[in-house]
Structure formats: C-alpha cells, structure tokens
C-alpha cells in the first residue's frame with residue numbers, strides 16, 4: 226500500500242504573506258513540489274495530496290465560481306505535471322461575506338478532518354501509513370483527528386495562531402508533532418519516518 230502525503234499549500238508551497246496567495250503561487254508550488262519529490266528517497270511509494278482552505282471567495286475578493294474554476298485549474302495543472310495525485314479544497318469560512326460559503330461547521334474546513342478522510346478513502350490509503358505537512362497548528366489538528374501517523378509542522382511565528390471559531394475539543398499539547406524549519410528539513414523528517422514505515 227502506498228503512503229499518503231498530505232500537503233497544506235499556503236505557507237508550505239509558497240510563503241503565506243500576501244493576500245493573493247494561490248493567485249500568485251503556481252511557479253513556487255511547481256518548484257517546491259519538484260524539489261520535495263526529488264528529496265524524498267522513495268517518492269514513488271507516496272501519493273501526493275493537497276488539502277487547502279481557500280477563503281478569497283468567502284471574503285468576496287473574487288466571484289465564487291471564478292475562484293472555484295481557478296483553484297480547480299491550478300491543482301489540475303499540478304496533477305497533469307505529475308507533481309500532485311489528488312487534492313481537496315474547502316471554500317467555506319465561519320464569517321464569510323458570501324452567504325453561500327458561510328459555515329461554522331462544514332466537515333471540510335481544517336482543523337476538521339473531512340478533506341483528509343475523503344482523500345484517504347478515495348485513494349484507498351490507510352491513515353497509519355500517511356502524514357501531513359502544514360504551517361499551522363490547524364493542519365496538525367486535522368491530521369491528528371484523521372489519525373495520520375506523522376504530523377510535520379513547518380514552524381514559523383504564526384504556526385500556533387488560529388481563529389476561535391476553529392477551536393476543537395482536542396488538547397493541542399497532546400499531539401505529537403515533528404517541527405521542521407523548511408522544506409528540505411521536511412524531506413529529512415519524511416525520509417526518517419519512511420525508513421520505518
């Protein structure tokens with residue numbers, strides 16, 4: 226059975242600094258995914274999966290359908306380049322200005338594990354053979370709730386920030402996570418884990 230490698234995208238495949246985020250992120254995503262894949266020793270044994278909260282439409286910064294189309298085309302291009310195998314996106318936000326995207330309890334928005342669970346099932350993967358890489362504790366919580374074996378946190382000044390509305394019952398201090406300083410460090414952590422799994 227292959228191993229599932231779940232990747233957050235904002236702050237992982239490009240820096241989480243500008244409002245544009247995914248709108249300007251394609252080239253960096255392509256370069257960083259290429260680099261990450263070549264740094265993982267047995268990358269052919271991994272299924273590469275993106276799981277992403279995308280809120281530009283919820284915040285009315287882009288018309289919803291335009292944004293849905295853009296995001297789908299973005300990830301499909303990475304699939305066509307064989308840099309990703311599959312992806313899932315949550316467009317909801319608890320305080321969305323766009324009412325059709327306002328949801329306080331959708332199952333998909335990280336830290337909830339819905340996107341991870343559906344991709345595990347769709348790709349016939351086991352949670353114990355899978356891992357997540359994220360730059361926020363909400364990615365790590367989602368991975369924990371989905372039962373993923375390894376949670377890698379790209380540590381930065383905002384890693385532990387999250388909205389009150391995203392709070393879960395889970396005690397954050399009970400989660401075993403592996404910190405990493407950058408994507409090459411992430412590859413080292415994955416290689417060490419992959420050696421035993």
Ligand SMILES: [Zn+2]
Nearest residue numbers: 315331333334
């Ligand atoms: Zn959602």
